[in-house]
Amino acid sequence: MGNAVSVLVVEDEALICSFIEEALLEGGFEACSVHSGEAAMSTFRNGREGCRALLTDINLGDGISGWELARQIREITPDFPVLYVTSASAPDWESRGVNGSVLIQKPFAPAQLAAAISQLLGGATSSD
Template structure:
């Protein structure tokens, strides 16, 4: 079992999810990917995956947006680290994002992703 920090990745587009998984892996993290907010919530509640960071797309195409997903996870686990990925919804971050979250604007370089997750976790 690796001791890499596990990141719960929520991205409904398979190509982007794959890119994100590779970027995290290159940055020394381990991705646990799901394709909907609903799946993310059940994975998180289960706790089996041991994820320590949420990295979610904002527009997930389902009933629950990335904004709402992060709010629900924060209700379960206050202070849980959250990073959002978006292209169009960046202006909404100030009003919709949870406290202390970071926003990564698409398109992004793999190193930006790993740096944002590292920033959320602080020194390790």
Template sequence: MSAAIRVLVVDDEALICSFIEDALCDGGFEACSVHSGEVALSTFRDGREGCRALLTDVNLGSGISGWELARQIREITPGFPVIYMTSASAPDWKSQSVDGSVLIEKPFTPAQLAAAVSQLLDTGLSPG
């Protein structure tokens, strides 16, 4: 059995991170959760976590936004899979997002989240 794909999860709210970790786990993924864009960037640059996708809230409090985080990660690794989560910033997605990204609007179900990650990564998992 191959190791689960690790997803770098960025949200400044611990409860939401916990919900996302459970949803990803149920979907067959692993979550590496951080609470700010700056920590996410250093975690990504460090590379020890081996994350294969970014799942980020757009509004991350006082630091860099999810939009900016994704752009910086794409400068390091072009084409890196990005999923944005937002409630209020959905209208900005077309102008602010990186190419080929996915947006899921809060609130979402665990199944919607796992499906978005699977679709973006095209993990090739065939339905049971």
């Protein structure tokens, strides 16, 4: 169990969050879920969860956006894998997404999600 790669999931809608968790579990990952960018930053800074990738919605309620969250995380860990999921913000990705990130539009199939994370981690895990 402990060998699964942990993904930091940031999604403020509970139903979508559990859908993402299921998709990751099916893909062999562990999900560490939080519901705001602020909570994600403190989880990331604590490092206790040992997350290896970020999967974030763009619109996270009143706090910082997924765009901003990814930028803050990249300031700490420059090559941290980032996957955005969004229904409406895809056109902004080129201007606002971080380098090397991936974007998936809602609605998506569970397998798409796991495949995107695997792809993002492809470079990161082979050097272990």
